[in-house]
Amino acid sequence: MPREHHAALVTGEGAVLVVGGEHSTRGTLASAEQFDPARGTWTQAPTLHEPRGEAGALWLRQGTVLVVGGVNELGTLATSEEYVPATCVPMTCEARGPACGVAPDGCGATLDCGPCVAGALPGVEQGP
Structure with a gap:
């Protein structure tokens, strides 16, 4: 900024x-x-x-x-x-679990976790 x-x-x-x-x-x-x-x-x-x-x-x-x-x-x-100047480490799609679509990375940017399959919610972790 x-x-x-x-x-x-x-x-x-x-x-x-x-x-x-x-x-x-x-x-x-x-x-x-x-x-x-x-x-x-x-x-x-x-x-x-x-x-x-x-x-x-x-x-x-x-x-x-x-x-x-x-x-x-x-x-x-x-x-x-x-x-305390800890740096932000961005989240990965793999660390989010079974997520799809665009999701926040936890550091102010976004991740593209790939296409969503039927019934999956974009950027939301899905249950087992």
């Missing part, structure tokens, strides 16, 4: 973690994304607890991120939060 006034950090794997910020029409953001420069792809990451633009961020020893201060629609924030 396009954003400005966000915090960005480089992960140990060389990816770029982007948290919070502001969007021109949506306002202050709580969303986070991770950019993999080797693949040139963006993936969703867990959201912040509170929308924050212009916040500071730094890695903590345990692998979490301290996100401090910033602003949102309520004004200047005098709070901080410990952010």
Whole structure:
């Protein structure tokens, strides 16, 4: 998602973690994304607890991120939060069990699990 006034950090794997910020029409953001420069792809990451633009961020020893201060629609924030930057691992059709059609992957995208047979519901796990 396009954003400005966000915090960005480089992960140990060389990816770029982007948290919070502001969007021109949506306002202050709580969303986070991770950019993999080797693949040139963006993936969703867990959201912040509170929308924050212009916040500071730094890695903590345990692998979490301290996100401090910033602003949102309520004004200047005098709070901080410990952010856990686990990356989203997309679900596969095989992991969903006997599903068919288009189904959510759990990371904001969709899967195409193949054609549905008579009586099957698209994107819904079927019983044995």
